[in-house]
Structure formats: structure tokens, C-alpha cells
Amino acid sequence: MYLMKDIVRDGDPVLRKRAAKVEFPLSKEDQEFAKRAMKYLEVSQDPVLCEKYKLRAGVGLAAPQVGISKQMAAVLVPSLDEDDDKPSFKDVIINPVIVSESVQYGALTEGEGCLSVDKDVPGYVPRHDRITLRYQDVNGETHQVRLKNYPAIVCQHEIDHLHGVLFYDHINKEDPFKAPDDTIMIS
Numbered sequence: 001m002y003l004m005k006d007i008v009r010d011g012d013p014v015l016r017k018r019a020a021k022v023e024f025p026l027s028k029e030d031q032e033f034a035k036r037a038m039k040y041l042e043v044s045q046d047p048v049l050c051e052k053y054k055l056r057a058g059v060g061l062a063a064p065q066v067g068i069s070k071q072m073a074a075v076l077v078p079s080l081d082e083d084d085d086k087p088s089f090k091d092v093i094i095n096p097v098i099v100s101e102s103v104q105y106g107a108l109t110e111g112e113g114c115l116s117v118d119k120d121v122p123g124y125v126p127r128h129d130r131i132t133l134r135y136q137d138v139n140g141e142t143h144q145v146r147l148k149n150y151p152a153i154v155c156q157h158e159i160d161h162l163h164g165v166l167f168y169d170h171i172n173k174e175d176p177f178k179a180p181d182d183t184i185m186i187s
Ligand SMILES: CNC(=O)c1cccc(C)c1Nc1nc(N2CCN(c3ccccc3Cl)CC2)nc(N2CSC[C@H]2C(=O)NC)n1
Pocket: 044, 045, 046, 047, 057, 058, 059, 060, 078, 108, 110, 111, 112, 113, 114, 115, 120, 121, 122, 153, 154, 157
């Protein structure tokens, strides 16, 4: 499993590169990323283990964040209502492509955080509220899923990492808490 020391921080050029497409069958290194990245998310979301390993909690981790400039990201978004323990989206998305997106924006009411960005950058990050995402899983199977709200936001944040984009690139410089007026605010 990855630890915080394995996570590359803002300023390292790898976070500003366009990541390479992934070939199938996955190399040993790629398989290892998939396993270790999803494990990181699971452990980071458990209050006891998160504390034990001194992790920052996350719902997404992209390969460039551990120095692997390849188009892969682990995503584990818990369902918003606690008692439903089925995640709202869980998979390692490989060579992801957003095939369609809503005109309407969505943004996290509390702004966004990133495991690779230690400083707190306040402001709304306007993204598409709904997306249709096409990706391959670790077995090379192609999936096409429609996502909205929180899982859609998270996948856009992780896909940004594969294009060398960080969340604060989207924050309005003049007025960080300005968002188009029909933006869906997601809490
Ligand atoms: C500056 N304000 C803020 O950060 C911010 C502040 C308040 C609320 C939100 C909602 C904020 N925003 C934000 N909160 C998260 N977490 C909420 C807590 N959670 C979590 C924590 C503990 C157990 C289980 C879980 Cl699930 C882990 C995930 N994650 C992201 N992002 C942006 S998209 C990728 C994703 C990511 O994984 N970042 C590391 N943003």
C-alpha cells in the first residue's frame, strides 16, 4: 500500500505532464499500482487505519501522484448515505475518456482537496455535473458509465491528473467563490 511519503507533491514536473496510454495486458508494475492505489483509498477511509498509517483521506488517486506517468486512477467514492455501504463508484479507471458531459456545472460546496497539494486552496472548482465516462478496467474490459454529482466530480479531478491539470487551475482568480449561477452545489 502507498504511504504519504510515496505521494508526489505539487511542484514535481510529473504532475504537469500528460500521462501515457496504458497497454494491455497490464505490466506487473501497472497491476501493482492498481492494487496499492485502491488499498490506499480503502485504508484512508477507515478512521482507525487512516490514523494508524498517518494518511490523508481520499476518494481518488491517479498514477502520476505516485510518479507513474500512465493513464490510470483508482476511484472509491462511498455512497453519501452512510447505512448503504455499497460505494457509489469503485474501480480503477484506465485510459479514461469523457465521451459526453452536461452543459450544467457542478461543484463541491466546500471546494476540493488533493493528496498532492498540501496547501488549502479555497474556492469553487466548476466541473460538469454529469458525464458519460468510457474506460478499461484492470482486465482490459471496456466500461461506459453515466455519473453525476460527487462521483462525476471525483472522476473529472482524477482524469485532470492524467492531463497535468490540478484542481486549483479551475478556480476563478478574481473571485474564487464565483460559479455560473445554475451550478449544482454538491455537499
Ligand atoms: C478544501 N476543501 C475540502 O477539501 C473539503 C472540505 C470539506 C468537505 C469536502 C467534500 C472537501 N473537499 C474534498 N473532500 C474530499 N474528501 C472528503 C473526506 N473524505 C473522507 C474522509 C474521511 C473518511 C472517509 C472519506 Cl471518503 C475523503 C475525500 N475529497 C476531495 N477531493 C476533490 S475530488 C478528489 C477528492 C480527494 O480524494 N481529495 C483528496 N475534496
